[in-house]
Amino acid sequence: MSWLNRPASDTQVTHGGRLWLYLVAAIVMILLVVPTLIVIPMSFSDSQYLEFPPSNWSLRWYHEYLESSKWMRATLTSIKVGILTMCIATPLGTMAAYALFVSGHRAARPVFLLLITPMIVPVILIAIGTFYAYGRVGLNNTIPGLVLAHTALATPLVMIVITSALRTYDLNQERVARSLGANPVYAFFVITLPQIKFSVMTAALLSFLTSFDEVIIAIFISGGVNATITKHMFSALRDFIDPTIAAISTILVLISTLLLLVTQYIGSREK
Numbered sequence: 252m253s254w255l256n257r258p259a260s261d262t263q264v265t266h267g268g269r270l271w272l273y274l275v276a277a278i279v280m281i282l283l284v285v286p287t288l289i290v291i292p293m294s295f296s297d298s299q300y301l302e303f304p305p306s307n308w309s310l311r312w313y314h315e316y317l318e319s320s321k322w323m324r325a326t327l328t329s330i331k332v333g334i335l336t337m338c339i340a341t342p343l344g345t346m347a348a349y350a351l352f353v354s355g356h357r358a359a360r361p362v363f364l365l366l367i368t369p370m371i372v373p374v375i376l377i378a379i380g381t382f383y384a385y386g387r388v389g390l391n392n393t394i395p396g397l398v399l400a401h402t403a404l405a406t407p408l409v410m411i412v413i414t415s416a417l418r419t420y421d422l423n424q425e426r427v428a429r430s431l432g433a434n435p436v437y438a439f440f441v442i443t444l445p446q447i448k449f450s451v452m453t454a455a456l457l458s459f460l461t462s463f464d465e466v467i468i469a470i471f472i473s474g475g476v477n478a479t480i481t482k483h484m485f486s487a488l489r490d491f492i493d494p495t496i497a498a499i500s501t502i503l504v505l506i507s508t509l510l511l512l513v514t515q516y517i518g519s520r521e522k
Contacts, residue, residue: 287504294497301494312498322495325480329463332394332479336401336462341455343402344409349439352417363414367407374467377403382471392474400468405458412457416450456514460507 289303294312296305316322347366351359369377381400382391390396420443428438444451466481473479480499487493 290497290500290504293494294501296494296497298494301492301497312494313502315495316498316502319495322480322483322499324476325478325483328394328473328477329479329481332397332401333459333463335394335398336405337455337459339398340402340405340409340458341451344406344454344458345413345451347406348410348413348417349443352414353422363410367410369403370407374404374465378468378471381468385472391472392477394477396472397469397477397479398462400472401462401465404465404468405461408457408461409454412450412454413447416447420446453514456510460510464503464507 292305293301293303295308295310296303297307297309297311298305351363377400381396385391385396390399422443424446425438425442428442429435433441464481465479466485469479469482470485473482484496484499487496
């Protein structure tokens with residue numbers, strides 16, 4: 252196979268020399284993807300229990316999900332919280348990343364590390380602290396409480412994505428605009444933002460998915476009519492094995508995949 256002797260990059264490393272890396276990557280992808288793929292056929296089972304492979308095929312559990320007011324209300328709650336989280340976390344994270352990146356101050360890195368600590372601290376600790384703090388101000392089981400908590404988780408992701416984009420961007424372009432009379436805000440929106448807009452879109456998508464898929468904090472601080480779909484799914488697994496969660500999981504996987512593909516498509520057209 253001649254392709255094994257071809258350079259894998261600008262260096263002299265060949266594809267044959269990286270064959271072990273390709274095998275490891277393939278094994279990791281299989282371990283990550285196969286469990287997800289198994290859920291999809293399980294969602295088309297007619298059994299009262301999770302069954303693989305299905306003995307009888309049916310759309311029963313999709314009908315159960317779509318016709319259930321409880322599941323629909325939880326889905327709308329998760330979508331609402333995800334959109335609000337995205338609308339808050341994206342500008343906050345972008346502004347923080349931009350300010351720290353252009354400041355050049357020696358305290359910028361420690362402040363950056365401080366702001367991304369929600370990604371470092373175990374989520375269970377954040378959930379416990381949030382639960383007790385919200386209990387004092389009455390934010391448990393509320394949409395604003397969920398949005399604030401999810402924003403704290405999503406903002407560090409936005410900061411990391413935007414900071415990475417700014418490192419590949421030439422800030423001299425903005426400095427030229429400012430030297431010609433543009434104020435900093437105008438220069439950012441006219442010069443910088445259009446060149447990092449794909450990264451901003453990616454960060455917005457990640458912040459939405461972070462909120463939509465989050466379960467641990469939702470278990471602690473959401474409930475009643477404001478319970479999220481992930482909390483209902485966890486309860487369905489804990490209390491009794493409801494095959495409806497297989498149908499919901501399949502829908503969530505398809506939606507997440509579609510959003511990522513659309514984002515990548517838009518990004519490829521921008522290049």
